[in-house]
Amino acid sequence: MLKVESLTKKYRNVVAVDDISFSLNQGDIVGLLGPNGAGKSTTIKTIVGLLRKNAGSITIGSYPSTSQEAKKKFTYVPETPELYDMLTVWEHLQFIAYAYDVANFAEKAERLIERYDLWDKKDKLAKELSKGMKQKVSICCGLLPEPDLYLFDEPMIGLDPKSIRETKLIFKELSEQQKTVLVSTHLLDSIENLCDRVLVMKQGRIIVDMTMEEMKRKLGNSGSVSLEDLFLEVTKDE
Amino acid sequence: MNEFKLLAKRDGRIIVNHFKEIRSNPKRLGIYLLYLVWIGSLVFNVVLRYRNPVEIQAQLGSQIIGAGFVGVGTAFLLYFLYRGTLESSTFFTMGDVHLLFPAPVSPQKVLLYSMVKQSLLHIFLYGFLILALMPLIMNTSRIDLQYLPFMYLGFIGLFLVIAPLNFLVFALGSKYGLQLRLQQGIFALIVIFILYLAGFIIAAGDLWQGLLQGLNASWLDYLPVIGWSKVVFMTAVTGYSIYSIAGLVLQLLFLVCCIVISYYTADDYYEDTLKATEQRALRKKQKAGVEKAQRFSFPFSKKKLFVRKVGSGPWALFWRSKVEYSRSDFHPYLGFWTIMFLLAGIGVGVFAGKQTDGLTPLYIVNGVIAYIIFIFSASNAAQHELTKPYIFLIPGSNLVKIIGSNLTDILRMFANILALNIPLGILLNAPLQIIMILVIFDVSFYILNLSSNFLIRIIFPNALDQKALYPLFLMLQMLLLLLPGIIVGGVLAFVFQNLVLIFAGIAAVNIIIIGVLLLLSNKVFARLEWI
Numbered sequence: 001m002l003k004v005e006s007l008t009k010k011y012r013n014v015v016a017v018d019d020i021s022f023s024l025n026q027g028d029i030v031g032l033l034g035p036n037g038a039g040k041s042t043t044i045k046t047i048v049g050l051l052r053k054n055a056g057s058i059t060i061g062s063y064p065s066t067s068q069e070a071k072k073k074f075t076y077v078p079e080t081p082e083l084y085d086m087l088t089v090w091e092h093l094q095f096i097a098y099a100y101d102v103a104n105f106a107e108k109a110e111r112l113i114e115r116y117d118l119w120d121k122k123d124k125l126a127k128e129l130s131k132g133m134k135q136k137v138s139i140c141c142g143l144l145p146e147p148d149l150y151l152f153d154e155p156m157i158g159l160d161p162k163s164i165r166e167t168k169l170i171f172k173e174l175s176e177q178q179k180t181v182l183v184s185t186h187l188l189d190s191i192e193n194l195c196d197r198v199l200v201m202k203q204g205r206i207i208v209d210m211t212m213e214e215m216k217r218k219l220g221n222s223g224s225v226s227l228e229d230l231f232l233e234v235t236k237d238e
Numbered sequence: 239m240n241e242f243k244l245l246a247k248r249d250g251r252i253i254v255n256h257f258k259e260i261r262s263n264p265k266r267l268g269i270y271l272l273y274l275v276w277i278g279s280l281v282f283n284v285v286l287r288y289r290n291p292v293e294i295q296a297q298l299g300s301q302i303i304g305a306g307f308v309g310v311g312t313a314f315l316l317y318f319l320y321r322g323t324l325e326s327s328t329f330f331t332m333g334d335v336h337l338l339f340p341a342p343v344s345p346q347k348v349l350l351y352s353m354v355k356q357s358l359l360h361i362f363l364y365g366f367l368i369l370a371l372m373p374l375i376m377n378t379s380r381i382d383l384q385y386l387p388f389m390y391l392g393f394i395g396l397f398l399v400i401a402p403l404n405f406l407v408f409a410l411g412s413k414y415g416l417q418l419r420l421q422q423g424i425f426a427l428i429v430i431f432i433l434y435l436a437g438f439i440i441a442a443g444d445l446w447q448g449l450l451q452g453l454n455a456s457w458l459d460y461l462p463v464i465g466w467s468k469v470v471f472m473t474a475v476t477g478y479s480i481y482s483i484a485g486l487v488l489q490l491l492f493l494v495c496c497i498v499i500s501y502y503t504a505d506d507y508y509e510d511t512l513k514a515t516e517q518r519a520l521r522k523k524q525k526a527g528v529e530k531a532q533r534f535s536f537p538f539s540k541k542k543l544f545v546r547k548v549g550s551g552p553w554a555l556f557w558r559s560k561v562e563y564s565r566s567d568f569h570p571y572l573g574f575w576t577i578m579f580l581l582a583g584i585g586v587g588v589f590a591g592k593q594t595d596g597l598t599p600l601y602i603v604n605g606v607i608a609y610i611i612f613i614f615s616a617s618n619a620a621q622h623e624l625t626k627p628y629i630f631l632i633p634g635s636n637l638v639k640i641i642g643s644n645l646t647d648i649l650r651m652f653a654n655i656l657a658l659n660i661p662l663g664i665l666l667n668a669p670l671q672i673i674m675i676l677v678i679f680d681v682s683f684y685i686l687n688l689s690s691n692f693l694i695r696i697i698f699p700n701a702l703d704q705k706a707l708y709p710l711f712l713m714l715q716m717l718l719l720l721l722p723g724i725i726v727g728g729v730l731a732f733v734f735q736n737l738v739l740i741f742a743g744i745a746a747v748n749i750i751i752i753g754v755l756l757l758l759s760n761k762v763f764a765r766l767e768w769i
């Protein structure tokens with residue numbers, strides 16, 4: 001579904017992403033982890049086409065990531081919600097529906113808005129929303145087109161417990177529908193039972209790319225190890 | 239810790255970091271070099287002018303300068319006093335608001351430090367303004383270079399008191415609930431000023447004579463702030479006297495008083511400066527092209543509205559901006575400015591129709607409008623869309639994205655230009671085809687600017703560079719984009735001896751350039767980044 005090969009991205013003279021390769025198959029739910037500044041957001045933004053890559057190739061379902069065909073196959077939820085101040089919640093979804101040609105969007109949008117408890121905020125302008133509510137709208141915009149590939153950059157930030165649970169549930173459903181998801185996050189326990197695989201980045205490189213079982217097996221001491229322990233173990237400085 | 243030491247240390251670090259950044263990115267130096275060249279050319283201009291002064295009439299020249307200073311200065315002062323009753327001026331940044339204000343430091347000392355710092359900075363910055371005005375002043379009257387420092391001090395003396403005075407008016411007004419009183423007082427001052435001038439105009443029986451006499455009346459020199467700074471300012475024109483020093487001392491005392499009184503009254507001003515600080519931060523961002531300028535909108539902000547779907551894919555961008563405009567205006571394509579343009583068209587038409595028979599006013603108005611459109615639409619318009627990821631994400635042709643995100647703005651401008659030109663053209667008896675050519679001419683400038691906006695992003699992807707380079711870019715834009723049209727138009731008009739052809743020629747070349755820019759849209763988009 002998504003194939004990244006020797007991708008490099010520099011900001012002026014800072015190498016933010018350094019020659020990374022990985023691929024996601026259809027139905028994979030993959031967590032993208034790493035300490036602050038590891039290059040997670042840069043990787044996702046480059047895949048999405050918001051940043052220009054310096055080297056390497058990215059294909060989405062056999063199309064180059066910047067092509068129109070590729071753009072129809074994925075959605076992206078940015079790190080911080082970027083909404084239009086003068087549009088209401090509902091109009092945001094309407095806008096996305098028109099942009100992505102979503103069939104019977106009203107029904108889908110209503111369901112999403114209900115799930116995220118935004119129904120009574122439906123006609124509020126984005127500039128009147130709280131930070132967490134904006135994040136919810138941003139997520140709804142990412143979910144509405146029902147694409148094959150979802151790219152989420154720290155979607156849980158600022159959400160209340162109920163919405164976090166709802167988001168996790170949605171990930172489960174996506175996995176059942178054989179959708180592909182790449183989600184960057186710091187909330188390890190929120191994806192622990194969700195992802196089949198994790199990519200751990202550090203200083204622009206991928207230092208770990210394994211399934212959850214492999215990871216646990218590799219570090220031995222069986223059941224009692226949490227993802228957090230594993231993460232701290234692999235990212236610690238020598 | 240001592241507040242002053244703390245703040246001075248902070249500013250020291252900021253300056254050092256600026257230098258460090260320049261060292262790591264020496265390209266910046268080029269920008270500053272260009273500014274130096276610009277300032278140098280101003281100085282050069284001044285020196286050249288000084289050798290061959292063009293004198294109108296000694297007496298008249300100095301009167302014009304005096305009147306200009308008093309007229310503009312008073313207008314400024316009254317405006318800022320009035321603003322002071324509504325909102326505070328600010329000496330702070332958002333960083334101060336979030337980090338300094340919550341810290342255990344004395345608000346009074348912070349204010350004192352910031353006021354003094356800003357004053358010192360302005361002494362330097364406003365110097366450029368007077369430098370830029372020098373050629374104009376020297377063209378009007380002979381000035382004594384020996385007393386140039388007085389001219390400079392008089393000029394900045396006026397500007398320096400504005401911010402502290404504005405702050406003081408706000409602080410006192412809100413503290414003692416005097417806003418309404420102050421507003422009434424300021425209105426009274428405005429009315430007195432206008433009546434005073436009107437009296438002179440009627441007595442002299444001539445607009446200009448009256449203004450000159452009224453604004454140069456000798457008793458004005460005794461007025462605080464405006465009069466004192468005028469005396470200092472005019473030293474270089476009318477010669478030195480003991481009053482020059484007196485004015486200077488009084489002006490300085492006044493400034494110190496403002497700052498000291500602010501210091502003693504301001505203990506709880508954090509909230510008051512919040513709004514102004516936020517707005518200033520927003521304006522900075524807008525200049526850098528990161529944020530769209532807030533448009534004028536009517537107080538009713540409609541919540542419920544229905545805008546029909548206008549197409550799918552990138553056309554959703556068109557739908558979106560229609561929604562935004564429908565919400566903030568009474569019609570997606572017509573708004574406040576349409577009315578203003580309509581009124582201007584009728585006004586100029588009636589006024590000019592009486593004076594002349596020709597179409598010259600029509601040409602002049604459209605020339606000026608096109609120029610203003612080009613200069614002022616540069617920073618806002620489509621930039622807004624580029625601050626959001628959606629324009630990059632939406633599947634669809636890049637050409638349609640550019641058109642879709644700009645179409646509402648273009649149609650609105652089209653409506654405004656029509657509203658201006660139709661009444662104007664009818665009142666001046668202009669043939670329809672000429673009106674149409676002029677409308678296309680104006681709108682072509684607008685579209686030219688919108689379509690070249692995307693290029694700015696590529697050439698200067700860094701927001702800070704965009705801000706620093708903005709004037710430079712405007713010049714470049716003018717040279718590259720406007721010059722071809724003007725040359726072609728000029729040649730056409732010269733060959734065929736027909737003024738309309740200038741406009742037609744420029745419009746045609748603009749349209750060609752727009753076409754080229756649009757054809758390049760795919761290349762442009764491939765290079766755009768959303769950082």
Ligand SMILES: Nc1ncnc2c1ncn2[C@@H]1O[C@H](COP(=O)(O)OP(=O)(O)OP(=O)(O)O)[C@@H](O)[C@H]1O
Pocket residue numbers: 011014015016034035036037038039040041042043769
């Ligand atoms: N606009 C920028 N200009 C210059 N350098 C940048 C820019 N954005 C990011 N970087 C640098 O690129 C590197 C990767 O940043 P990125 O935002 O991808 O990290 P991240 O893994 O998403 O971190 P976080 O967990 O904090 O979101 C960092 O070293 C950062 O300093």
Ligand SMILES: [Mg+2]
Pocket residue numbers: 040041042079
């Ligand atoms: Mg990030």
